[in-house]
Amino acid sequence: MRIKKYWKMVLLVTVIVFTVGAYYVQSRFAAAQYPDFVIRKVSGDEREAEPILIHSTYHEGEGENLWIRAGGSEYWREQSYFERLKGANSFSFTKHLQKKYRNFMRGKEENDNSFFEDRDFVGYAAIETNLLRGYEPTDFAFTVACLDKKRKDTVSFRLPVPDREQYRIVYVEKVHVINGVMKVMTTNERPDGSTEDHVYTIDWRRKKMLNDEKIFSFVHDDGGSGYMTAFVVKDDRKRRDRYAVFAKMRVEDVEGEDGQTITNTKNVELAIYDLETGERRTERLPEQAIAGAEPALVSGSTLYFQKLAENGIQIIAYDLEKGKIISDRVFAVPRSERDSSLRDSIIKLTNERIYVAVPDTDAKTGKILIGDLKSGKTLYEGRIAAKEGGDLPKGYRITLLDLNVEGTF
Structure with a gap:
């Protein structure tokens, strides 16, 4: 009887292998017919x-x-x-880290915004909720982990989000590890429809929340023809830039000359956060200089805006340290x-x-x-x-x- 059972298992495995193999052969043959x-x-x-x-x-x-x-x-x-x-995206930052640090990455969310890496550390912060008790604001907590590459040591812990009962949802936008602390930048939504951008400073070695700074506060739908939004501007991860830039603006859809809808930005306000010192300043940019342009990239001390122009793409470079536009050109x-x-x-x-x-x-x-x-x-x-x-x-x-x-x- 035991031999009979083994033969059935062998036969089943053989059928599965043959079926899967035939499927891939057929798929590759079909793909070969494509240009x-x-x-x-x-x-x-x-x-x-x-x-x-x-x-x-x-x-x-x-x-x-x-x-x-x-x-x-x-x-x-x-x-x-x-x-x-x-x-579809095998180039994601998360995939890159999974290849290099399999043990550290195990069980973590696949969200590029939650990760940081430099030559010394790999940092991670995500929002955890206890769905077994229902979706309650009191469930919000940070899941934090940091890998010290030199010591090959990992610290992992959980911290409640400060004033978590006030928020309907919290998103992690950016993580940065510097000078022994972790900076976690988030977007927090309240039940009344208002939104806030925060920077949380965490001492990851002592597993302690050091500071909670509110950067922007606004109402998404203010009853006008458009809406308000704010976000952390993308940076070049390889550069490990000193500044994190929050941009708040009004977005409006208008009809272009060809009848198509064009998205315009206006009233752009920047919060420039120095990751080394924790200092920040707010700047409102001149409307005529960047009308319709959107903050697209922070690289070093330069913030790049992009905008569609008549014959190409307009790129405006703004120096964060000098507080002025340093170039305005169109890529034809x-x-x-x-x-x-x-x-x-x-x-x-x-x-x-x-x-x-x-x-x-x-x-x-x-x-x-x-x-x-x-x-x-x-x-x-x-x-x-x-x-x-x-x-x-x-x-x-x-x-x-x-x-x-x-x-x-």
Whole structure:
């Protein structure tokens, strides 16, 4: 009887292996029938395009996830089971940390905003709620962990959120470890609809809350034609910048000359927080200088704003230490009748670069542009195209979804 049972198990495993194997063979064979795409150079240094990964959807009947690089492309069905588990963005900061610090990362939320890393420490802070008792404001607490790379020692603990009974929900926006403390930047929403931005200072070695600073307070819906919002401006993680910048502004949707809706920003107010000293100052920027521009990147002591211009993308550089605009330039995006509106573009500012992907009107290809934020020079221009010798079927379409740059987060 025991031998009979073993034979059944062996047979079941064999069937499963054969079925899964047949599925992947069939998937790869089907993907092989699809065209291979590349990012083909039009001008500039082609090395600039090497770290780019364009996430898109290929349509020929059914839709299929497609990732395009300078050297070729890969369809979702070509990926292994484990590659699919990683999700669409394998370039995320969380994925990067999971590869390097498996033990430390075990059981932690996959939210890039909750993590920090420099040459000495890996920091983590997330909001924990006890859903077993229902969603109650009194449940809010920080789950904190810090890895000392040199000592190979991890400190983990839980701290209640100060005045937690006053909030409906709390989000972690940014974490920074410096001078023996952890700075946790959050957005806190109250039941009455008002929102606050906070900086919590935590002594992670002594597992103690040191300070709770309220940066901004505002009502999201003030009854006007738009709404108020505030956020922590993205930074270049590799630089470990000294400043964290909170931006508060009013957002309004207006109708453009072509009848399409345009999103405008106004009344931009900055809170510039010095991570080393804990000092902060508030600045309201001149409306005429940055009208319609949105804070997009903090790099060193420079805050970059971005805005769509008539012939390209306007980048305004604001010096946080001098308190003034130091450059205002437009990265020209060469246009043709086949290009879609720049409002449909994907724009990324990172690593002192601007990356732009512009789809064409019939969704057959797309234009790629890379520029240097400091000099204003265009470093590379390319197009998404079929690999040499490849045939493109009639009726296909490509929808550009996202642009990632390897090595940046």
